[in-house]
Amino acid sequence: MEGIDKGRLRKLGEETLRCPVCGKKTLRVGIYLYDVPYFGEVILEAGRCESCGFRWTDVTLAEAGKGKRLKLRVEGDRELRALVVKSSSATIIMPELGVEIRPGPAAVGYITTVEGIVRKVLEHVPSECFNEGSECHDVVKMFEDAAEGKIKFTLIIEDPMGRSGIRGEGVSVEEEELS
Numbered sequence: 001m002e003g004i005d006k007g008r009l010r011k012l013g014e015e016t017l018r019c020p021v022c023g024k025k026t027l028r029v030g031i032y033l034y035d036v037p038y039f040g041e042v043i044l045e046a047g048r049c050e051s052c053g054f055r056w057t058d059v060t061l062a063e064a065g066k067g068k069r070l071k072l073r074v075e076g077d078r079e080l081r082a083l084v085v086k087s088s089s090a091t092i093i094m095p096e097l098g099v100e101i102r103p104g105p106a107a108v109g110y111i112t113t114v115e116g117i118v119r120k121v122l123e124h125v126p127s128e129c130f131n132e133g134s135e136c137h138d139v140v141k142m143f144e145d146a147a148e149g150k151i152k153f154t155l156i157i158e159d160p161m162g163r164s165g166i167r168g169e170g171v172s173v174e175e176e177e178l179s
């Protein structure tokens, strides 16, 4: 996983899972405890399928439990810098930006910032939209503006397994149980 400080990883074990891409039971995964600012220890899993090369990562809050909906109003830099533990079971919703990304069978989990979440969404935009003359360039501009704090938006993370979190300095996250 990018940006992982190996000094803060503690290996708990290993497992071999069925690969969601090729279906073979050759996805070898290491399980670690990882110390994350604001969260304390989270469980991090990372591995690679020996058959097809698929790389899989996932993260889980140590206190995972009930399904949760987390809601953060992003007003500027402070919220953009907040950390997000986004597990593979989480859905990302940004209503004002027209985003709703539900986890597919090969969904991964990762740790990033709110800005990082917006930039990841940008990876899903068709490449022709990055040309300034294209009809869909406005979409790219909208996500870039959101990542730079030029427009305000709401980030909602729904995790039916309660494995995800959003935390940061002076940031208030609304949390409700998912029914």
Ligand SMILES: [Zn+2]
Binding pocket: 019, 020, 021, 022, 023, 024, 049, 050, 051, 052, 053, 054
């Ligand atoms: Zn595979």
